[in-house]
Amino acid sequence: MSEAETTASPTGRFRASSVGTSHAISIFAGIVFWGWLTTRWLNDWVLARLGIGPGAGENFVPREPFDAAAGSAIEAAERFSIGGLPFEWLNSLLETAGVAVLGWLGALLDTAGVAVGIAPALAGAAWYTILLTVISIALGFSIAVPLAVIRVYGGPLKWPALAYTELIRGTPLIAQLFVLYYGLPLAVWLQDTTLIGYGTIPEQAFWIAIIGFTINGSAYQAEYIRGALESVDEGQLTAARALGLSQIDGIRYVVLPQTLRYAIPAWTNELVYLLKYSSLAGFITVPELYNVASDIANSTFEFTAIFGLLAVVYLGLVLTATNIMSRVESYVAIPGIGAVEGRQQGDS
């Protein structure tokens, strides 16, 4: 083997120098984001019942000061003028600059006002989004692993499994949700169950969404767990069986542990995917982030601010998820075991 010499990769150097500040910023942002969410949840569910604090759904910070400040900034922008400077062009230049700055400041304060106003509602909705995602992906995973094993080792059972995955992956998620919610009498059945909708347990629409996401997620997860299964060398199972392990035990103790590590990047993509597509549950009346934000926007018409903030919240959730998963990946990493692509390639 010859001496391994390559010029040092320039991207490596770049990444090293920028990691310091961007790392600090993202940690700070993360703390702010999750700090807000957890305080809000704590307030709404625990403190409010105990009578402490402003009460469930009420703002921590009142909105009025922001609106007032925004108002005065915009007024000042309209009345802004500079006189008395020797040159006319200098006057108008400074005037335009001043108007622009004040106008921008006004818009910023206005957005802040909107943010403060809708924050409680968004936090509550974020809880639904997170719950929806986490439960669906966990359930989907428990279906996907056996499904993938059947696809690879299952003999004649391969074909129904294949049909299932192809059909689910070949049709839009939203159509599947519609079929489940409007098309099948699931909604009625669930509603009749006394537990659903009682107290803190969410409405039936939520559970139908869970079913829909679980089924959809299971098909995709099965696909790349299958890919990961196939990348594990055949010799591994052969060696296991040579020791006397049965096929099932061989799969369970030798093949799957390696498979699951291969599948982590793909699985992270699935998590992010579900986080984003949970927005579709809004169409079957689940009060998750998109639904809540859209309702507010349709009554106040502050589309820009609201959708902008909505995007920020989703980004916060997505980036947190990818962060956690890359830590998990490092934690369980075994040298020499690589990766499989997931639903969509990419880092987020």
Next chain:
Amino acid sequence: MDPAAFLSTVSWVAAGELSPLLVESIWSMLGEDWQFVLRNADYLLGGVVITIVLTITSILLGILLGFPAGAIEVYGSGYSKAAVRNLGILFRGTPILVIMLYMFFVMPIEYLLGPLNTLIGGIDLLLGPTPFTAPEEIGGAFFAATLALGLRSAAYQSQIFRGALSSIDDGQMEAARSIGMSRLVALRYVIVPQALRRSVPGFQNEFTIVLKDTSIAFAIGLGELLKRSDDLFIQQTTAILEIMLFASLIYFVLTFSTNRTLDFVDNRFAIPGESS
């Protein structure tokens, strides 16, 4: 005659000619709801045309922006690289629904749309004497949907292309430079041709995703397949299951045929001897 009506006419004529009695008996076996769906099939197929056109325009926008972005992420430096990375994270981290609503309700797309429609009008004039026609004008919803799907697709395609570029062995660039090629020439004739071929599987995946996500455009009122299914649902709510199943079947046929076509393309352009 528009394609949707043509398709359904042909299928009905064929069915009628082949066996009138058979058709009669099948027709009466289907419930009222299925009859409703099949009667309105041409309306739905019109939606399919929009779905397909939307997919193609979005994918094209995605390629146009995504591939250069991927190259910048691998070979660029400084601000351009950071800008591409951050825009990518933004578009990959926000739900497509939110992006679409943003494009429709918030972005001042009229500024782009106006000139674009004038351009279309111009093309229509040029094409006047020929049997081809350009679409009369591009609706706001269609434009917003294309922008949304296209930009998001570009963000993902940049990752696909980036991965493919990075997977090319360093030795290829070395060998190219050793015979006197500049980096740019080497990229053009040695690296990119190989990277394009390696991008096909990821591209296949992306195409399917965009195809299915056109359904989200129903939220901004675009008359693609899902929206039209919804319209029918409003007309006859009992038929919802049949409508949705029919629409899902159409989607499945579309994704299936697209995947097989791209498989064919993959095999045709694959480098002989190399397994994917």
Next chain:
Amino acid sequence: MTDSQIDRSSRTDRGTDAEPSPLLRIEDLRKSYGDEEVLRGVDLEIERGDVEVLVGPSGSGKSTLLRCVNRLTEVDGGHIYLGDVDVCAPDTDPNEIRQQIGMVFQDINLFAHLTARENVMLGLRRVKGMDKEPALERAEEELDRVGLGDQVDSYPAQLSGGQKQRVGIARALAMDPELMLFDEPTSALDPELSNGVLDVMSKLVADGMTMLVVTHEMRFARGGATGITFLDKGEVVERGPPEQLFENPEKERTAEFFQSISHE
């Protein structure tokens, strides 16, 4: 390949050569990777028509040295002259230099998406600007010279390791270089496949090509080299004709090294 001497009788005798200055002159070459100094002041001179073989343990800097000569790696100190041109000068165009220096890699590095013929043609068309027809003819000529005239349409993945390396040699030769660099060309190949490559290299020696070869193939070194340089830890330990280094090395380290290889 036989152990016997490669026929060098057809080569131009250096004594009657009108050009007295060396083709390649390396002076006090230094290169570090981070804290690690890989080349510590290497001096080397090669006349036109020489076949210089570089030997040494791994990590001694042989490959780095080669890559500095065609400036694939930038040097940290010292000079490299190809004829009169300072290779490392900032105003020297590396692409121009590389057209005069051919390189053959241990990893072969054939362009995977092109046939053998197209691999050889690429440099001719896109660097030298040749038209398609003449480039095609020249490519087929070169492939013929290395014995692959019947494989011109094959893709790299369809060729054996030895065949691929021979295409690699043809690709480098097609550029009409003054100097050929070989970076362990057979190390990645099975012994049987190496022979084809070594045969081609021996032919090149007989044709009078100036070559700088890094290799572990001692039979080639014994038979074809005009000089052997032993490099260890980035320094030239000993340099001289093959007979000297193999039979009668001046330095102890040299002797130790050759002893350790002969046990392989």
